[in-house]
Amino acid sequence: MRILAKYLRLLGSLARFTLAREMAFRGNFLVKVSVEVIWLGIMLAFYETIFGRTKVLAGWRKDEFLFFVGCFFALNGLIEMLFLENCNDFAELVRTGDLDFLLIRPIDEQFLITCRRVDWATAPNVLMGAAVMGIALARMHWQFDPVRVMAFLATFACGTAIAYSFMLVLTAFSVWMVRNQSLMEMWWLFSSLARYPKEIFLGSRAEPLGFLFTFILPILLVANVPANAMVRTLNPPMVGFTLFATAILLWASRKFFQHALRSYRSASS
Template identity: 35%
Template structure:
């Protein structure tokens, strides 16, 4: 078996186990979908309230901002489906010493830690994001071309890598401070920045940090701007792609350092 085939079949098995586990608690499974949907509705309601009092935020109309909310919801849910709960668990694995078990398996440890649990319920919430996007596009009377959709998906992929790497970085803090459960949850706060139009932020320290250090103002803004023909040049697309690469490399570097100095918690 080639390594890729081997990892794909491994991922398939992990997904299968996760789905079986989820189905043991069906009501809970459905309730989580409701919870995520409710928080999304709440964000949309907030935008609705803002646009009761204005027609434009830095040149973005109501439905453009809703489109952006839908896209960042879609991205965030993709992260939730695949990585989020696994990364929040990392600190607990370090604290209890369970991490040892994963380090000993003949598989890339970072892969296994990141993908162990597959949250199938969030697929529904990701689709909600897409549906809201579809409705917003309809209200905007925009019909993106196939090429734009392909570009959108590729850029979302880059945004996805950014989210994953940033979260992984935060989770790795647990290697140095033991009580770190809450830290990955803080990432929800950064997601909140990602759903705001970049035009609302004047040039300055805040915008620079959230573009070039923690690129939250790129991850969903750039894909949406591609769909709505707001990109004058490919500059921002290249920036997002290179930030994705940069974030991933930094997270890998930190991971290797962390693993090198890791001393197990239990015997």
């Protein structure tokens, strides 16, 4: 518990520190926030267009799907806020050798590398996603259910952890590749897959893909399971599988990252 408290305190300090840093570049901050607001607007416009023509999309009703959109947006925002920029910077740290100064600190390397900076410009995404989820719940007159809320919170955390694990594996490749500009592209592919309900994988050709991205590379668990648990069917086996997959992925990605760090060559000064 003491260690957890120490890391939470440190995370708070890093967040405060990077907020001060972000404020030094106000223009950049405002542009990033504006882009995210426009992006949410596009997603919602697309959603309105589709539900203007149909009442149900792959089994999801309008307000349920709105909740799904909000859930994905908040989760994606959380990932981008906490980890994306850090992971994206990792290749540069390897290339320049600046990783040296993170590896000599008496603290978990994975924590310091992946959490050292909070991207405050994406923090509003989490709030906007939460607001969209709130609106969806109000529109569907959702009745409070503590079991669903707990299942949602647990699987939302799992979704974040699964996404983080995938990102960590992609990041680790930078140690060997040095130039890893593909990380952002891979993350885009990942988030594109995660942003749709898994029910869209219909038909004999698509179903194997749905199976692959649910049980082998469980990207579809990220937003689908928490959204389902909250506003559609609470499926305990699927929640259990999500918890299991999360534990395995967190463990495996950490081992892989540590293995990658053993190959770090530390660029010459």
